[in-house]
Amino acid sequence: MDFNELNGKIKSCTNCRLHKSRINSITGEGNFHAGIMIIAQAPGKDEDSIGKMFIGPSGKIFDRLLLNAGIRREDIYLTNLIKCYLPKCRRPSKNEIEQCSTYLDKEIEIIDPKLIVTLGFHATRYIFKKYNLNRPPKKEYKNLFGKQFYAKNRIIFPVRHPTAVLFNPEKEEILQENYNQIRKILS
Numbered sequence: 001m002d003f004n005e006l007n008g009k010i011k012s013c014t015n016c017r018l019h020k021s022r023i024n025s026i027t028g029e030g031n032f033h034a035g036i037m038i039i040a041q042a043p044g045k046d047e048d049s050i051g052k053m054f055i056g057p058s059g060k061i062f063d064r065l066l067l068n069a070g071i072r073r074e075d076i077y078l079t080n081l082i083k084c085y086l087p088k089c090r091r092p093s094k095n096e097i098e099q100c101s102t103y104l105d106k107e108i109e110i111i112d113p114k115l116i117v118t119l120g121f122h123a124t125r126y127i128f129k130k131y132n133l134n135r136p137p138k139k140e141y142k143n144l145f146g147k148q149f150y151a152k153n154r155i156i157f158p159v160r161h162p163t164a165v166l167f168n169p170e171k172e173e174i175l176q177e178n179y180n181q182i183r184k185i186l187s
């Protein structure tokens, strides 16, 4: 399966109940030959309306973190664990993750990135499960952020989701250090 076929399936997907409330399902974006894949949780309201990734308030923070780290959006591949908007930005259910992660698995297979950066709890938990990495209790996931893990031939690097900065601007400093570290891993 190539990206055209995969993205066509995502655009027309009705595999879980989120298809009823979405405007757009959001496919991955960026460089298909990138060494780095960044995995966010799910599209927000702005992304759902316009049909593009990370264009709302979190996206603005994400762009600033990339810019300050010297990473260009066109040099990364960016995607979500869940491809459709979660009403009221609620958490994804187990079933929604099971249904939708088949698309993410395919993206990882095609892109074959050296580095996978997971943004926030759900994307991190999914990737840790996929690669049989030790999964701590939920409240301890924050201890994984900013550390490198190794799975087969990949580096897994979990960081907080940029949304955290909207709730606590002081988190931006540590997130910026994480993004600077991403650039160093890639160089």
Ligand code: SF4
Residues within 6 Å of the ligand: 010, 013, 014, 015, 016, 017, 018, 019, 025, 082, 083, 084, 096, 099, 100
């Ligand atoms: S969230 Fe994923 S599985 Fe559910 S309808 Fe959207 S694309 Fe399909």
